[in-house]
Amino acid sequence: xxxxxxxxxxxxxxxxxxxxxxxxxxxxxxxxxxxxxxxxxxxxxxxxxxxxxxxxxxxxxxxxxxxxxxxxxxxxxxxxxxxxxxxxxxxxxxxxxxxxxxxxxxxxxxxxxxxxxxxxxxxxxxxxxxxxxxxxxxxxxxxxxxxxxxxxxxxxxxxxxxxxxxxxxxxxxxxxxxxxxxxxxxxxxxxxxxxxxxxxxxxxxxxxxxxxxxxxxxxxxxxxxxxxxxxxxxxxxxxxxxxxxxxxxxxxxxxxxxxxxxxxxxxxxxxxxxxxxxxxxxxxxxxxxxxxxxxxxxxx
Numbered sequence: 001x002x003x004x005x006x007x008x009x010x011x012x013x014x015x016x017x018x019x020x021x022x023x024x025x026x027x028x029x030x031x032x033x034x035x036x037x038x039x040x041x042x043x044x045x046x047x048x049x050x051x052x053x054x055x056x057x058x059x060x061x062x063x064x065x066x067x068x069x070x071x072x073x074x075x076x077x078x079x080x081x082x083x084x085x086x087x088x089x090x091x092x093x094x095x096x097x098x099x100x101x102x103x104x105x106x107x108x109x110x111x112x113x114x115x116x117x118x119x120x121x122x123x124x125x126x127x128x129x130x131x132x133x134x135x136x137x138x139x140x141x142x143x144x145x146x147x148x149x150x151x152x153x154x155x156x157x158x159x160x161x162x163x164x165x166x167x168x169x170x171x172x173x174x175x176x177x178x179x180x181x182x183x184x185x186x187x188x189x190x191x192x193x194x195x196x197x198x199x200x201x202x203x204x205x206x207x208x209x210x211x212x213x214x215x216x217x218x219x220x221x222x223x224x225x226x227x228x229x230x231x232x233x234x235x236x237x238x239x240x241x242x243x244x245x246x247x248x249x250x251x252x253x254x255x256x257x258x259x260x261x262x263x264x265x266x267x268x269x270x271x272x273x274x275x276x277x278x279x280x281x282x283x284x285x286x287x288x289x290x291x292x293x294x295x296x297x298x299x300x
Contacts, residue, residue, distance in 0.1 A: 001073055001099055001129050001155060003182065005038030006214075006221050007206045009046040011259045012060060013269035020056050024269055026067045028211075028262065033071050035214035040064050044077040044101050046208055046258055051273035054087055061095035075131065079103025082118060086125035099129040101158065104138030112144040123153040133186060135160030142173040149174045149181050156182035159202070162193065168200040175201070188254040189244050191220050192236065198224065208254065209243070212261030213291060219298035239294035246286055252276035257287060264288055 010032060013024035029040055042064040043049050043057040052060070061076040068074050078088035078100045085102070092100050105118055115138055123130045130153050134140055139161060140148065148154055157174070159167050167183070174181050185197040185205035194205050210217035216239060223231040247253045255272055260279045262269045264287065271278040279287065 003039050003073070003204055005036060006210050006217050007039050007041060007184070007204065008032040008037035008210050009041045009044050009206050009208060010064075011211055011255070011262055011269050012043060012047040012052065012056075014273070015270060018270075018273070020059060021270065022059065022063050024267060025060060025063050028267055028269065029064050029067045031267070032210065032214065033068055035210070036218055037072055037210065039073045039075065040068055041075045041077075041101055041206065044103075046211060046255055047077070048255060048273055048276070049077040049079065049103065051276070054084070054091060057088060058091040058095050061092055061097050065096040073098040075099040075101050077101050077103055078122060080106060082121055085122045089122055089126040089128065093126040093128050097128060099131065099155070100126070101131050101133055103133050104136050106137070109137050112141055115140065116144055116147050119148050119154065120151060123151055127153065129153055129155040131156035131158050131182075131184070133158045133160060135186065140170065142169050145170040146173050146177060149178055156184060158184040158186035158206070160186040162187050164196060164200060167202070171201050189240060189247060191217070191240050192244055194224055195232070208258045209240075211258050212265050213294060215298050216294045234297060235294070238297065239290060242290055246283060246290070249283070250277065253279070260284055260287055261291060264291060
């Protein structure tokens with residue numbers, strides 16, 4: 001399973017009763033695939049995995065599989081306690097997903113052997129390819145990363161730490177043994193660090209902006225690939241950096257901003273579930289202004 005282009009992490013729409021809105025999720029995913037997504041990662045971080053029941057994750061995965069209809073790969077999240085993560089993996093396979101994104105266990109800090117064991121036990125629950133998400137309490141050494149990469153079902157590693165020196169060592173170690181192993185930049189607003197990640201051989205990244213402004217995300221991706229430093233610099237300075245500044249004002253805005261952005265573009269996907277909070281009116285106005293400016297920039 002090889003990825004190309006911008007990776008799409010859809011939000012999870014909720015209706016007025018706070019329930020999963022499958023119809024709007026299907027529309028949201030179809031819009032992203034039509035716009036040119038290279039893959040769909042459903043019910044993951046941007047999709048509020050932390051706030052979904054296993055049944056909701058499975059239903060969202062079913063919607064994604066049906067909607068994409070084989071046009072691009074669909075991966076679903078699996079994570080949390082080992083038995084729960086195994087259940088997620090089994091449900092993803094049952095729903096027809098092409099793979100899983102393995103999120104780290106929560107609340108505990110595990111030794112390296114424990115992280116390897118966690119990955120072994122979860123990926124053994126299914127034959128689906130798995131991408132390991134390095135973030136939070138899941139911080140790998142080069143040796144552990146190489147051991148995880150050697151597991152039968154593990155095909156990639158997504159980095160959410162931002163420690164480029166560590167990741168560079170991991171990339172060199174793993175690719176010395178597996179040249180085709182895939183690495184992904186998984187930091188929030190990944191475009192801000194995409195040039196630096198590209199420098200250590202990690203060109204793939206997940207774009208939260210793609211979920212609500214694919215025009216901007218794709219223009220940046222193309223400019224980066226073509227070495228158009230003028231456009232990438234303008235977008236970084238005038239759109240992405242101010243977006244990051246707004247994101248950092250309130251914990252959890254990495255998700256809430258994206259969801260608000262989707263609604264601003266005409267698809268009402270509802271608010272975020274607790275413990276996250278929705279944007280204040282002032283922050284929503286600032287997001288709308290940023291969005292307008294970004295769209296004007298790429299249109300010009």
